[in-house]
Amino acid sequence: MSRFATTPIQQLLHSYPCVEEFIAAIGLATPSDGRPLQEWLTRLSDEELLDAGMERGQILNHVERLIAEVEAMADGAAEKVTHITLLGGHDKSGRPEALELTLRAGEVVCVVGPTGSGKSRLLADIECLAQGDTPTGRRVLINGEVPSDERRYGLDRKLVAQLSQNMNFVVDLSVREFITMHAHCRQVGDAETTAEQVIAYANRLTGEQFSPEVSVTQLSGGQTRALMIADAALLSASPVVLIDEIENAGVDRKRALELLVGGEKVVIISTHDPLLALRGDRRIVIRNGGIAAVLETSAAERYNLAQLEAVDAAVMTIRDQLRRGLRIEEAIRWPT
Amino acid sequence: MQLITVAGSPSVGKTSVILRSCEQLMRSGLRVGIAKFDSLSTSDDQLYRQRGIPVVTGLAGSLCPDHYFVSNVEECLAWGRRQGLDLLISESAGLCNRCSPHIEGVLAVCVVDALAGVHTPKKIGPMLRLADLVVITKGDIVSQVEREVFAYHVRLANPAARALFCNGITGQGALELAATLRAAPATPQLEGVRLRFPMPAAVCPYCVGETAIGETHQRGNVKKMRFADLATAEAP
Ligand SMILES: Nc1nc2c(ncn2[C@@H]2O[C@H](COP(=O)(O)OP(=O)(O)OP(=O)(O)O)[C@@H](O)[C@H]2O)c(=O)[nH]1
Ligand SMILES: [Mg+2]
Ligand SMILES: [Zn+2]
Numbered sequence: 001m002s003r004f005a006t007t008p009i010q011q012l013l014h015s016y017p018c019v020e021e022f023i024a025a026i027g028l029a030t031p032s033d034g035r036p037l038q039e040w041l042t043r044l045s046d047e048e049l050l051d052a053g054m055e056r057g058q059i060l061n062h063v064e065r066l067i068a069e070v071e072a073m074a075d076g077a078a079e080k081v082t083h084i085t086l087l088g089g090h091d092k093s094g095r096p097e098a099l100e101l102t103l104r105a106g107e108v109v110c111v112v113g114p115t116g117s118g119k120s121r122l123l124a125d126i127e128c129l130a131q132g133d134t135p136t137g138r139r140v141l142i143n144g145e146v147p148s149d150e151r152r153y154g155l156d157r158k159l160v161a162q163l164s165q166n167m168n169f170v171v172d173l174s175v176r177e178f179i180t181m182h183a184h185c186r187q188v189g190d191a192e193t194t195a196e197q198v199i200a201y202a203n204r205l206t207g208e209q210f211s212p213e214v215s216v217t218q219l220s221g222g223q224t225r226a227l228m229i230a231d232a233a234l235l236s237a238s239p240v241v242l243i244d245e246i247e248n249a250g251v252d253r254k255r256a257l258e259l260l261v262g263g264e265k266v267v268i269i270s271t272h273d274p275l276l277a278l279r280g281d282r283r284i285v286i287r288n289g290g291i292a293a294v295l296e297t298s299a300a301e302r303y304n305l306a307q308l309e310a311v312d313a314a315v316m317t318i319r320d321q322l323r324r325g326l327r328i329e330e331a332i333r334w335p336t
Numbered sequence: 337m338q339l340i341t342v343a344g345s346p347s348v349g350k351t352s353v354i355l356r357s358c359e360q361l362m363r364s365g366l367r368v369g370i371a372k373f374d375s376l377s378t379s380d381d382q383l384y385r386q387r388g389i390p391v392v393t394g395l396a397g398s399l400c401p402d403h404y405f406v407s408n409v410e411e412c413l414a415w416g417r418r419q420g421l422d423l424l425i426s427e428s429a430g431l432c433n434r435c436s437p438h439i440e441g442v443l444a445v446c447v448v449d450a451l452a453g454v455h456t457p458k459k460i461g462p463m464l465r466l467a468d469l470v471v472i473t474k475g476d477i478v479s480q481v482e483r484e485v486f487a488y489h490v491r492l493a494n495p496a497a498r499a500l501f502c503n504g505i506t507g508q509g510a511l512e513l514a515a516t517l518r519a520a521p522a523t524p525q526l527e528g529v530r531l532r533f534p535m536p537a538a539v540c541p542y543c544v545g546e547t548a549i550g551e552t553h554q555r556g557n558v559k560k561m562r563f564a565d566l567a568t569a570e571a572p
Contacts, residue, residue, distance in 0.1 A: 062494075186484075237484065
């Protein structure tokens with residue numbers, strides 16, 4: 001017997017707005033009296049059911065699964081990923097990787113290697129929680145355990161949020177509406193306030209400020225990137241964030257990484273940029289489809305990173321002077 | 337033999353994801369064939385044949401391709417058996433968002449396209465709501481936020497289904513898709529097996545060739561719109 005068949009339908013609609021949305025989506029009138037769900041279903045005419053595209057049992061079943069899903073989503077938010085473990089497979093010539101690599105929440109790991117070396121395959125293995133069933137034979141554990149099927153196939157429990165370079169907005173909404181929509185789906189209590197926070201953070205990451213009223217389709221590349229990073233850090237369900245290169249233009253990368261790491265996420269960045277690669281705690285070197293080495297960022301590298309940052313800042317200052325119409329004739333003082 | 341129905345609106349990426357997962361299935365030694373249903377024309381058969389996948393094509397012409405599918409699915413099953421297939425995948429494009437080729441006990445896949453906008457999952461009928469597996473394509477060209485919102489709406493539209501993203505071009509996600517296809521139940525025969533939901537009753541006068549507009553020509557199953565302004569004007 002169904003859990004909700006005898007529940008008065010008004011009570012259901014009140015406790016679970018998703019049920020009301022569903023009834024509207026299949027084109028049935030919202031019931032306005034206190035009859036139990038089963039009785040409401042029994043009284044629907046065959047024509048109404050045909051138009052709705054579902055039979056009584058299917059509707060009842062659907063309502064049940066829907067409520068279970070919504071409850072699971074609320075639970076899922078509490079479930080925490082503290083670390084993921086990558087168990088090595090083999091490279092393109094079949095040589096074993098012999099490695100067990102643990103990535104912790106709050107850590108930045110970079111992936112480096114020539115184009116075509118297998119960086120995307122590594123990211124894909126993590127994304128699909130490979131269990132020896134991908135071409136590399138790698139396996140991925142969550143909190144030290146083999147992930148459940150629910151984890152692997154539950155869309156909303158997706159482990160990985162992927163910020164790719166070539167993406168578009170299909171919706172035409174203002175930044176505020178857009179982020180609020182996401183917050184609603186994530187079932188956060190006060191969606192509007194959370195959205196304001198995300199937008200404020202994004203503005204701290206980008207040199208070019210934008211208003212919450214502007215349409216997402218009008219944002220510049222840098223603004224878009226900043227907004228997606230702030231959203232991934234503060235609003236995304238996924239405990240792992242994969243980023244395909246953060247361009248120099250328009251985004252404060254140091255702050256971006258701090259924000260992501262502060263959100264207790266595992267941050268994995270595929271990059272060729274020394275400023276980014278050296279800022280990670282470790283970097284994974286890919287060669288011939290396999291992990292050739294895992295390098296911890298050394299003290300000497302951190303020193304060099306500081307030098308590189310100073311050079312970068314000097315170049316940025318010059319760019320800014322150019323933008324303001326100034327001459328670049330003063331002797332440039334490089335860090336020593 | 338295992339039968340799998342793959343349905344989705346035109347151009348969502350059905351052929352692309354079928355091809356990507358067939359590559360995986362064939363690599364593990366399985367024989368896969370396709371029954372492709374469309375209305376007027378298709379070049380999908382060439383795409384399949386190029387990769388050595390046997391294919392039959394059914395063009396429905398003036399009929400709805402999904403209705404045409406059900407009338408011919410048994411014959412397709414027999415064809416698959418003659419070809420010695422392990423898996424027979426049917427590909428059909430529902431034209432009305434309302435028809436659905438899904439059959440009781442036969443693995444039902446619905447392909448939707450993330451580009452179509454976050455509210456699309458709500459608008460698709462039994463084809464999505466009664467599927468066992470929902471495959472979302474073109475996630476690569478929309479933002480991470482839209483992917484999450486889209487996935488959420490798919491889950492609300494069909495909380496019982498498994499859902500996954502699959503990129504029809506790079507094949508990312510095809511491995512998981514192939515694993516689910518491989519686990520499909522066997523379909524020894526279809527005589528007496530039922531569709532998951534009735535197809536729309538397409539017997540209005542225009543279905544049977546009427547072309548003239550006007551109430552005097554509309555006999556049979558005719559349904560009229562209600563107009564709120566007229567309803568209030570008529571109320572006492
Ligand atoms: N960017 C991107 N394009 C895709 C993806 N999947 C499919 N496409 C493209 O979308 C177009 C349509 O794909 P098809 O696989 O032919 O779509 P279909 O659903 O089989 O189309 P019909 O059989 O004609 O209804 C093609 O140009 C594909 O290359 C994807 O995941 N990402
Ligand atoms: Mg096709
Ligand atoms: Zn139809």
